[in-house]
Amino acid sequence: MPHCHTFIAALRQHGYRITPQREMVIEVIAHSRQHMTAEEVYAEVQKRTHAVNIATVYRTLDLLVEEGLASRADLGGGQVVYATAAHGPHIHLVCRQCGLVVDADVVPFEPLFRQIEAAHGFVCSPQHFAIYGQCAACRAAADAVPERG
Amino acid sequence: MPHCHTFIAALRQHGYRITPQREMVIEVIAHSRQHMTAEEVYAEVQKRTHAVNIATVYRTLDLLVEEGLASRADLGGGQVVYATAAHGPHIHLVCRQCGLVVDADVVPFEPLFRQIEAAHGFVCSPQHFAIYGQCAACRAAADAVPERG
DNA sequence: TTCGTTGTTGCAACTGTTTGCAATAAGAGA
DNA sequence: TCTCTTATTGCAAACAGTTGCAACAACGAA
Ligand SMILES: [Mn+2]
Ligand SMILES: [Mn+2]
Ligand SMILES: [Zn+2]
Ligand SMILES: [Zn+2]
Numbered sequence: 001m002p003h004c005h006t007f008i009a010a011l012r013q014h015g016y017r018i019t020p021q022r023e024m025v026i027e028v029i030a031h032s033r034q035h036m037t038a039e040e041v042y043a044e045v046q047k048r049t050h051a052v053n054i055a056t057v058y059r060t061l062d063l064l065v066e067e068g069l070a071s072r073a074d075l076g077g078g079q080v081v082y083a084t085a086a087h088g089p090h091i092h093l094v095c096r097q098c099g100l101v102v103d104a105d106v107v108p109f110e111p112l113f114r115q116i117e118a119a120h121g122f123v124c125s126p127q128h129f130a131i132y133g134q135c136a137a138c139r140a141a142a143d144a145v146p147e148r149g
Numbered sequence: 150m151p152h153c154h155t156f157i158a159a160l161r162q163h164g165y166r167i168t169p170q171r172e173m174v175i176e177v178i179a180h181s182r183q184h185m186t187a188e189e190v191y192a193e194v195q196k197r198t199h200a201v202n203i204a205t206v207y208r209t210l211d212l213l214v215e216e217g218l219a220s221r222a223d224l225g226g227g228q229v230v231y232a233t234a235a236h237g238p239h240i241h242l243v244c245r246q247c248g249l250v251v252d253a254d255v256v257p258f259e260p261l262f263r264q265i266e267a268a269h270g271f272v273c274s275p276q277h278f279a280i281y282g283q284c285a286a287c288r289a290a291a292d293a294v295p296e297r298g
Numbered sequence: 299t300t301c302g303t304t305g306t307t308g309c310a311a312c313t314g315t316t317t318g319c320a321a322t323a324a325g326a327g328a
Numbered sequence: 329t330c331t332c333t334t335a336t337t338g339c340a341a342a343c344a345g346t347t348g349c350a351a352c353a354a355c356g357a358a
Contacts, residue, residue: 017355018354019306019354021307022306039344052307053308054344054345055307055308055345055346058346059307059346074223074226078227078315080345093269093273095271102269104265104269104271108261109258113280115257120253120285121285122284123282123283126281129279130278131265132273133272133273134271136269139270166324166335166336167325168323168335168336168337170337187314202338203315204317205337
């Protein structure tokens with residue numbers, strides 16, 4: 001698992017300046033094991049110092065994604081979550097009812113991606129993609145209260 | 150292919166009132182063969198009459214989706230497109246470079262969805278989901294201009 | 299240590315979308 | 329046809345995210 005100074009060194013090596021604001025954002029996202037929305041990162045940063053603007057949080061997260069140090073996953077419905085590169089490629093199963101996000105293996109999909117490439121010339125780069133549906137809990141709840149109570 | 154009056158009849162049957170605004174939105178989306186964003190629907194409606202507010206366009210599209218008369222597909226990056234139910238279930242291949250959207254068959258994915266259901270208890274309902282990547286044209290362009298000129 | 303370049307930030311304006319609310323009008327019933 | 333109920337609308341405010349720009353500050357050079 002890469003630590004804060006790894007990210008900072010990588011940015012510096014690419015000619016970016018290391019500011020306290022960038023350090024704070026990196027600190028937060030590097031110490032989180034889960035995905036985080038930009039707002040969540042911002043809230044966490046605010047707990048430590050108010051000297052970081054929300055626009056800077058967005059810009060820093062974008063920078064990390066561009067530099068390959070973090071991943072951006074669009075979960076639909078405006079939900080965009082970020083994670084460090086340590087959080088490897090996988091699929092997101094998003095429950096439309098409760099919003100739960102379950103990580104799933106991407107490997108079984110790979111033959112299909114190659115099939116799509118052969119058929120359409122389209123190269124899939126699905127490090128993080130979302131499939132919508134209904135989670136086990138919501139399904140159970142729905143089954144327990146069928147159409148006519 | 151269901152026509153305007155089919156949608157209108159369906160709404161009326163469900164107790165919704167038929168307003169000129171709703172008729173205009175239905176008219177536009179029913180006569181379009183492709184996906185449309187809400188803004189595109191609004192622009193098309195404006196060509197005929199200025200008597201429809203953008204908020205009403207959003208609300209009408211939401212209503213059509215809720216009633217199963219239209220589908221909403223989140224293509225990521227804030228792009229949300231609508232189409233009538235005539236535009237059946239399929240996958241969207243979204244080019245990250247040029248934004249091109251290619252429709253692809255969803256059928257080959259279905260065994261994997263059942264596999265996910267078995268492993269996670271998660272029921273996939275992927276009538277419309279998006280896979281990001283690079284389209285054939287953008288790939289060709291990138292190949293023509295390799296790393297060093 | 300100081301200076302200067304220029305990459306980075308905060309701010310405020312702006313985008314696309316949603317929402318509360320009072321005014322309006324669809325459509326059922328008299 | 330007219331009336332009444334209430335679903336629907338337009339509007340303006342609220343919302344998350346983006347962007348232009350002037351002020352600021354990181355950091356290499358002197
Ligand atoms: Mn994940
Ligand atoms: Mn489609
Ligand atoms: Zn759920
Ligand atoms: Zn392309």
